[in-house]
Amino acid sequence: MGHAVVGVDIDESKVASLNRSECPIFEPGLVELLDENRSRLTFTTDFERAYRAAQVIFISVPTPEKADGSANLKYVLTAVGQIARSITSACVIAVKSTVPIGTGDRIQHQFDGLLDGTGLRAEVVSNPEFLSQGSAVEDMLHASRIVIGTESEHARDVMACVYEGFSSPVLFMNRRSAELVKYASNDFLALKIAYVNEIANLCDMLGADVDEVSRGMGADPRIGDRFLRAGIGYGGSCFPKDTKALHWLSNFHDREIKTVKAAIEVNAKQKLMLLKKAQRYYADFEGLTVAVLGLAFKPGTDDLREAPSIENVAVLLDAGATVRAWDPCAVENFKRHYPSEVTYCETIEDALKDADMCLIMTEWPEVVQLAPSVFAETMRHPIVLDGRNCYPLDGMAGSGIVYESIGRRAVNDLGGGV
Numbered sequence: 001m002g003h004a005v006v007g008v009d010i011d012e013s014k015v016a017s018l019n020r021s022e023c024p025i026f027e028p029g030l031v032e033l034l035d036e037n038r039s040r041l042t043f044t045t046d047f048e049r050a051y052r053a054a055q056v057i058f059i060s061v062p063t064p065e066k067a068d069g070s071a072n073l074k075y076v077l078t079a080v081g082q083i084a085r086s087i088t089s090a091c092v093i094a095v096k097s098t099v100p101i102g103t104g105d106r107i108q109h110q111f112d113g114l115l116d117g118t119g120l121r122a123e124v125v126s127n128p129e130f131l132s133q134g135s136a137v138e139d140m141l142h143a144s145r146i147v148i149g150t151e152s153e154h155a156r157d158v159m160a161c162v163y164e165g166f167s168s169p170v171l172f173m174n175r176r177s178a179e180l181v182k183y184a185s186n187d188f189l190a191l192k193i194a195y196v197n198e199i200a201n202l203c204d205m206l207g208a209d210v211d212e213v214s215r216g217m218g219a220d221p222r223i224g225d226r227f228l229r230a231g232i233g234y235g236g237s238c239f240p241k242d243t244k245a246l247h248w249l250s251n252f253h254d255r256e257i258k259t260v261k262a263a264i265e266v267n268a269k270q271k272l273m274l275l276k277k278a279q280r281y282y283a284d285f286e287g288l289t290v291a292v293l294g295l296a297f298k299p300g301t302d303d304l305r306e307a308p309s310i311e312n313v314a315v316l317l318d319a320g321a322t323v324r325a326w327d328p329c330a331v332e333n334f335k336r337h338y339p340s341e342v343t344y345c346e347t348i349e350d351a352l353k354d355a356d357m358c359l360i361m362t363e364w365p366e367v368v369q370l371a372p373s374v375f376a377e378t379m380r381h382p383i384v385l386d387g388r389n390c391y392p393l394d395g396m397a398g399s400g401i402v403y404e405s406i407g408r409r410a411v412n413d414l415g416g417g418v
């Protein structure tokens with residue numbers, strides 16, 4: 001959009017790789033975008049220099065969950081201190097990190113105290129981020145909305161200038177409302193997923209097909225057809241922590257949001273649904289070879305935060321199974337959890353080799369495009385448990401496998417000879 005941007009991080013290796021034009025995360029279109037904008041974009045760990053004359057500073061540091069589910073603000077508060085010590089002119093602070101309602105007020109107060117007597121002013125604005133991993137560039141450039149929370153006319157004008165080149169609608173509101181829009185939106189989506197997963201579990205019991213139910217529901221524009229795909233639950237860096245943070249906050253104010261609490265509980269159970277189904281075929285998992293297709297919490301990313309794969313692999317290893325895993329992007333990150341306990345495979349076929357069971361955790365295109373015959377030809381016992389409903393059921397009959405997915409009828413082509 002023509003602005004000059006300095007990316008600041010305390011992680012030297014990230015900054016070094018960005019300065020070598022290497023992207024430290026996998027995100028479609030990001031490398032190209034970085035390359036196109038090299039002339040106006042630099043990266044540094046020298047925050048003092050970066051903040052000194054900045055007109056706008058975006059805070060996008062982590063806000064991970066604490067043990068009690070509340071958001072940990074230590075990174076945000078550290079960044080505020082670093083900014084206050086560094087700036088030499090007035091600036092607008094845009095908080096992009098997802099923060100509890102009232103955090104803007106708290107850090108405005110912190111800035112006012114730290115800058116007292118300097119003649120400098122930092123105006124804190126809430127500017128929540130709505131991008132999804134896996135489509136971050138597209139989501140950012142064509143956002144459904146840009147939310148800016150401030151009561152200051154000057155800060156509002158500066159932010160309007162920042163976003164001048166974007167065609168997305170800009171919604172101005174007060175700072176606390178903007179902070180709540182982020183949690184309310186994420187938690188609503190998490191709730192929608194949890195709801196369809198509960199409907200899917202009911203479909204399993206009642207002989208209905210959740211894909212058809214979702215299609216029927218999604219045709220209603222009041223409901224919409226997105227986030228109605230049944231599966232083994234949501235993961236990632238946002239939905240799990242943002243549901244817990246709002247739940248904590250609502251409890252703190254003695255106004256528990258019961259729907260969000262329900263979403264958290266449903267999702268925790270749903271993540272282990274495939275292993276529950278697996279018990280129909282194996283009383284215990286000791287000595288089994290299990291293929292795990294997909295480790296990332298969703299396709300298009302190498303992020304493993306709260307990915308169902310982590311919990312499922314932990315259970316399998318604890319039970320004494322051998323795990324053969326395949327993922328096109330997330331293997332290096334998974335090795336941080338399991339450096340040697342898991343066999344990492346270059347190809348899907350290799351992961352399936354001699355397996356007694358296959359768990360599909362991520363709907364990567366390579367998995368979706370796989371011919372069902374590959375399972376039958378490669379596995380010792382072709383029991384395929386699909387946590388992402390990758391295949392139409394029609395294509396499974398006659399493929400010589402046992403195929404179970406979420407909220408859809410099981411296909412047993414082995415005639416009970418499992």
Ligand SMILES: NC(=O)c1ccc[n+]([C@@H]2O[C@H](COP(=O)([O-])OP(=O)(O)OC[C@H]3O[C@@H](n4cnc5c(N)ncnc54)[C@H](O)[C@@H]3O)[C@@H](O)[C@H]2O)c1
Nearest residue numbers: 008009010011060061062063075079097098129131133237
């Ligand atoms: N990941 C998403 O899809 C997404 C979407 C919307 C909002 N958010 C929110 O954005 C925030 C960041 O999330 P993320 O996934 O990008 O986290 P991340 O952990 O991937 O990246 C945050 C970066 O901040 C750096 N950092 C920490 N302290 C710093 C400091 N004082 N100065 C400079 N850099 C510092 C870290 O080294 C890290 O590289 C969170 O609040 C999250 O909830 C994330």
